[in-house]
Amino acid sequence: MTDRPHAADDSPELEDRDYVALASFRHALRHFLAFSEEAARAVGMTPQQHQAILAIRGLSPREGMTINDFAERMLLKQHTAVELVDRLEAAGLVRRARDAGDRRRALLTLTDRAGELLEALSRAHLAQIGRDAPQLIEILQRMSRKDGPARS
Amino acid sequence: MTDRPHAADDSPELEDRDYVALASFRHALRHFLAFSEEAARAVGMTPQQHQAILAIRGLSPREGMTINDFAERMLLKQHTAVELVDRLEAAGLVRRARDAGDRRRALLTLTDRAGELLEALSRAHLAQIGRDAPQLIEILQRMSRKDGPARS
DNA sequence: GCCAGATATATCGTATTACGATGTAATTCA
């Protein structure tokens, strides 16, 4: 019921530039993600498969990773992670090995092929991030410089 | 056929820290996108619907946006954009108005309800970005500081 | 003024994938 110039709290109205900044940020993210998706598909992987082997390589490159830890890192439900691992295994990118100490656990490790493909993808991604980072950083700083919305 | 210490080109081997940085970046992105998804669903929108109205608000808040421009901005195929707009219209978030000058075109504008929901979402997102930006910027700089992969 | 081609939007069938609900095997501990 309060009149429009102010929201319920005392924060100032959002201005056009706030929406422009948020929209630019999302556009930049979509652009990066589209690049990444295309790069993954170009080597025969789905985007999720690429993210999956990167998560394993980045977090547990040698000792192997349980499905639960993998699900948590990927922000997926446990059974969604199981299905993703099924597809990774079928694609020859990941191996399941039962943990000898606790045979409920499946430890995930990358195949050599996954390592090679991931290395090429990672080089391409680092190069792309080198190109995109300045703009992303600029937008992030523009949005977070002030903790309220836009001023002057 | 070249031995492993160097790839085909002369760039140095990727190291653990390169994979850790890339994996951390993707994890931070997933974290932000999960927040955004949850925020959108909390007000009864799908994540794509939220991104859609943000794109319209950020790019053509008053004059309206054609479906083709919308598809391009969202990095979607034209007919996928049509379907998304169908759902937005059914949800009462977007209106189609035939362009009087070129009646092939549908100009998309936001409803008042979309404007109100987007404002609340945008405040929440700016706050979240205020929290996440430092880490994101740090990782981006770490990855792009050098144009090759990690060095000491 | 007419029509071939171009442009803008729309429709239909399909495939992928994430999820809720649920099941099974292994482990823990009172």
Added chain:
DNA sequence: TGAATTACATCGTAATACGATATATCTGGC
């Protein structure tokens, strides 16, 4: 030892992006 817990797996369903294709409108050359 057996009830509860933990870890992984299976099945059916829903959402959505896409390729292929259709329809309506506009444009330029004649």
